[in-house]
Amino acid sequence: MAACGAAAAEYSALLSLPCGPITRRRFAVSCRARPPGNLSAQQKKKRGKNIAPKQLSSNAKLLLTTEENGQLPSTSLRTSMQPPQKSTSSEDDTNGAISQRDEKIAAIGNEQQERSKDKHFESDFQLEDFGEMIQNMEKNILLLNQARLQAIEDVDKILTEKEALQKKVDILETKLSKALATKGNINTDIPGDHLEKFTKEILIESALSGGNPAHLCESPLFMELTVLKEENMLLKADTQFLKAKIVEFAETEEFLFKLEKERSLLDATVRELEARFLVAQTDIWKVVPLQYDVWMEKVQNLQHMLGCLKNHVEKYAALLDRHDDLHDKIDELEASLKEGKTSEFSPYVVELLQQKLKAAKSRHQAGHQETNTHIQVYQQLTEEFQDNLGRLIEESGRLEHSANSMPSEFWSHILLMIDGWFLERKIPNTDARMLREMAWKRDDRICEAYFACKGAKESDVMETFLKLTKQVGGLADVVTGLGKALQTKGHLVEIVLPKYDCMQLDQITNLKVLDVVIQSYFDGNLFSNNVWTGTVEGLPVYFIEPQHPSKFFWRAQYYGEHDDFKCYSYFSRAALELLYQSGKKIDIIHCHDWQTAFVAPLYWDIYATRGFSSARICFTCHNFEYQGTAPAPDLSYCGLDVEQLDRPDRMQDNAHGRINVAKGGIVYSNIVTTVSPTYALEVRSEGGRGLQDTLKMHSRKFVGILNGIDTGTWNPSTDRFLAVQYSATDLQGKAANKAFLRKQLGLYSEDASQPLVACITRLVPQKGLHLIRHAIYKTAELEGQFVLLGSSPVPHIQREFEGVADQFQKNNNIRLILKYDEALSHCIYAASDMFIIPSMFEPCGLTQMIAMRYGSVPIVRQTGGLCDSVFDFDDETIPVELRNGFTFARTDEQDLSSCLERAFSYYSRKPMVWKQLVQKDMQIDFSWDSPASQYENLYQSAVAQARGAAQT
Numbered sequence: 001m002a003a004c005g006a007a008a009a010e011y012s013a014l015l016s017l018p019c020g021p022i023t024r025r026r027f028a029v030s031c032r033a034r035p036p037g038n039l040s041a042q043q044k045k046k047r048g049k050n051i052a053p054k055q056l057s058s059n060a061k062l063l064l065t066t067e068e069n070g071q072l073p074s075t076s077l078r079t080s081m082q083p084p085q086k087s088t089s090s091e092d093d094t095n096g097a098i099s100q101r102d103e104k105i106a107a108i109g110n111e112q113q114e115r116s117k118d119k120h121f122e123s124d125f126q127l128e129d130f131g132e133m134i135q136n137m138e139k140n141i142l143l144l145n146q147a148r149l150q151a152i153e154d155v156d157k158i159l160t161e162k163e164a165l166q167k168k169v170d171i172l173e174t175k176l177s178k179a180l181a182t183k184g185n186i187n188t189d190i191p192g193d194h195l196e197k198f199t200k201e202i203l204i205e206s207a208l209s210g211g212n213p214a215h216l217c218e219s220p221l222f223m224e225l226t227v228l229k230e231e232n233m234l235l236k237a238d239t240q241f242l243k244a245k246i247v248e249f250a251e252t253e254e255f256l257f258k259l260e261k262e263r264s265l266l267d268a269t270v271r272e273l274e275a276r277f278l279v280a281q282t283d284i285w286k287v288v289p290l291q292y293d294v295w296m297e298k299v300q301n302l303q304h305m306l307g308c309l310k311n312h313v314e315k316y317a318a319l320l321d322r323h324d325d326l327h328d329k330i331d332e333l334e335a336s337l338k339e340g341k342t343s344e345f346s347p348y349v350v351e352l353l354q355q356k357l358k359a360a361k362s363r364h365q366a367g368h369q370e371t372n373t374h375i376q377v378y379q380q381l382t383e384e385f386q387d388n389l390g391r392l393i394e395e396s397g398r399l400e401h402s403a404n405s406m407p408s409e410f411w412s413h414i415l416l417m418i419d420g421w422f423l424e425r426k427i428p429n430t431d432a433r434m435l436r437e438m439a440w441k442r443d444d445r446i447c448e449a450y451f452a453c454k455g456a457k458e459s460d461v462m463e464t465f466l467k468l469t470k471q472v473g474g475l476a477d478v479v480t481g482l483g484k485a486l487q488t489k490g491h492l493v494e495i496v497l498p499k500y501d502c503m504q505l506d507q508i509t510n511l512k513v514l515d516v517v518i519q520s521y522f523d524g525n526l527f528s529n530n531v532w533t534g535t536v537e538g539l540p541v542y543f544i545e546p547q548h549p550s551k552f553f554w555r556a557q558y559y560g561e562h563d564d565f566k567c568y569s570y571f572s573r574a575a576l577e578l579l580y581q582s583g584k585k586i587d588i589i590h591c592h593d594w595q596t597a598f599v600a601p602l603y604w605d606i607y608a609t610r611g612f613s614s615a616r617i618c619f620t621c622h623n624f625e626y627q628g629t630a631p632a633p634d635l636s637y638c639g640l641d642v643e644q645l646d647r648p649d650r651m652q653d654n655a656h657g658r659i660n661v662a663k664g665g666i667v668y669s670n671i672v673t674t675v676s677p678t679y680a681l682e683v684r685s686e687g688g689r690g691l692q693d694t695l696k697m698h699s700r701k702f703v704g705i706l707n708g709i710d711t712g713t714w715n716p717s718t719d720r721f722l723a724v725q726y727s728a729t730d731l732q733g734k735a736a737n738k739a740f741l742r743k744q745l746g747l748y749s750e751d752a753s754q755p756l757v758a759c760i761t762r763l764v765p766q767k768g769l770h771l772i773r774h775a776i777y778k779t780a781e782l783e784g785q786f787v788l789l790g791s792s793p794v795p796h797i798q799r800e801f802e803g804v805a806d807q808f809q810k811n812n813n814i815r816l817i818l819k820y821d822e823a824l825s826h827c828i829y830a831a832s833d834m835f836i837i838p839s840m841f842e843p844c845g846l847t848q849m850i851a852m853r854y855g856s857v858p859i860v861r862q863t864g865g866l867c868d869s870v871f872d873f874d875d876e877t878i879p880v881e882l883r884n885g886f887t888f889a890r891t892d893e894q895d896l897s898s899c900l901e902r903a904f905s906y907y908s909r910k911p912m913v914w915k916q917l918v919q920k921d922m923q924i925d926f927s928w929d930s931p932a933s934q935y936e937n938l939y940q941s942a943v944a945q946a947r948g949a950a951q952t
């Protein structure tokens, strides 16, 4: 610590070089401050430039030698004339050296006297000589005295000059400090000039007083001046460095000021925005009851404000970056100050700089903190605002889609639009009629469809409207059919479904939302889900309504959205969460199709580890065409571990580097089923669509169970859609239904027994579109009648069949009804004599079973479930009692043609055989009873295994 104190004193001395007393203090410090080992290289360098006492004394000796030669050591004499009042401890040292010199001068006199004495004794001593000597001595003394007086005068003069110079230096120092404190302008040339001037003055003065300038150069004062000059040069360099630093600092300060100015401007804007926000937020809830246009304007305003806010947040973020730059700069400056680059500056300046830096730093830190707080507030406000806007938009959705709030002008516009499409032959009459009906009933879905595609081109608007006329396929039938059958067998069955916005709410009784919110995980966050309950055909159903910004299941259709993978991974996780939170001890969770296959890995990887492990998982794949693949990372949305599951033996797709959810269902379930035994065989080879190896590997838990049909719904003796109910023992009613449909569809026939061929299907390639088309032409050729009820989710297929429909518009025997119409489907099943299903592949197929139940003989291609339910009437390899229809194997038109010809032949040539066949078909048990028993067996053995495992 002592060394530090000494070092501080030395910095002070170096900076105050032009000041005399301080110079002496510097010497004192350099000489005695510390042992050489303690000196820094720089200090050693400096010390080398200083005059050490030893050198001083040797200089003094030289001067004295000169004095011997008659030269007056005026400088040394002047040195001894330092005013006593200015003496300090270091001065004492100097004075000590001076008094030594006085003693030596006295000693010279004595020596001369001694030498004179010796001379006198050594040679003959003459009195005159002695007298002369005394006279000379007196002269010398006189001269010496004169010289002394002259020297005293000179010294006084120099001292006055020095004092004047010192004053100037003091002024300069003050100026320098001021400059340092303000602009950093230091003029080091001023002391340098003064020193130069001072040196010149001494030389001139010395020359004038007859002194030798050469000797003067060797005098201690002159040398001291030289040292001062050198040090001044050093100071100059140091000052330049300091100057640069100060300029840098000034720039930084200026930058800081600018930032602060900018920030206060931003603050003002923020305050204004905050105020506008408050108004906007209050407005949000005021605008809901307003008319749509006014509302839209408000939303646009809010969105504009959101844009402004975002800009400001970005600006703030940029400001924060600049603050960080500034912080670095300040740190740099501070480091360079600490490093000692400026160690030779006055502590005053260093302290000043450090104080300024400290102030700048704390100002910067405060600014930084404030900016951060503002950004946080901004972000919070933005989120809040977005939430409100989201809710507002959602609310608007309801408002928009609320048919009751729409004025009559709106409905007139919709009706005219539908009529226009029909008259321009853009949509078939059947669709137009259905849409018109919906518009008359002020159906909410019409409003939703209209606003969903407002501003889109006409073809897209039409497509959206046409979707309203289509419904889902057979899966819903399976879930309710199996559920009801299991319920009848005494099991407690509950169904969990997404709450689709397009659900037919009139099919659900006691629909209500529960006063509870289930939180479920998705993509790193928890989202709330409303839970609705209701009964469908006597089955308890839970409907999950996600409160997610992506509006899952709020798309006016069941599936076929670009983000189906996300929608259903969300639903699977939420459904499991609902079961988990319900605290029930569940035996079986039965998942249908890839959309819910996420449940199997989620259950075993996440929920079973939480103690929710009583259940066993059954996965039924209704169609291996749809497997649910996506890029592997997408699996993590629902919380599954991608790294663990993206493996060939787990969920990695067998062909592409994607994730395959159906595969996950197979690997992670205890029971895997598909919808018919033949399809189960087919999918183990080609029909598996890449999953054949996985299915082979898991074949022990994989079975095919033929679906049943809901014989309650599909019962001709009770069917409320039919004109006349009938049964196998009373086929009169069937003929009545045929006559009624002909009338309804404008099919004319003089022959009541003219065969009527029907097809009710989704118009998709799987259903054998070319064969359906061929069957129409072939029927016409065979002079039969044909009715097609179907719709396609694929626009070009829909258009293609519309073309065919147009072609037969005036034909008495052919009708194509290109829409989804359940009521009509019942009538067609009842009215038809033959039912054609030429599918390319058919996992199970329900229509052949429904057709048989209604006495319509199936003509099917031998594939999948059709093989397990339709047996050819002429196939002698099959027991007669099982033979119930007509089948063909190939996918070409020829095979279909000959099959159709065979059927027509029996119908027209052997009416009694035909009647027996119809009656037999109507009596086949296609109920869910048998399939449900098979599922029951599977469930029971899985549960028994689980219990067994739990006991061991």
Ligand SMILES: Nc1ncnc2c1ncn2[C@@H]1O[C@H](COP(=O)(O)OP(=O)(O)O)[C@@H](O)[C@H]1O
Binding pocket: 472, 473, 474, 475, 477, 760, 761, 762, 789, 790, 791, 819, 820, 821, 822, 825, 844, 845, 846, 847, 848
């Ligand atoms: N356009 C339609 N109108 C009314 N019902 C239809 C229509 N198309 C198909 N269906 C019904 O959909 C179900 C089809 O089930 P299924 O034969 O298994 O075929 P999918 O492959 O479509 O599930 C049947 O109940 C059938 O009556």
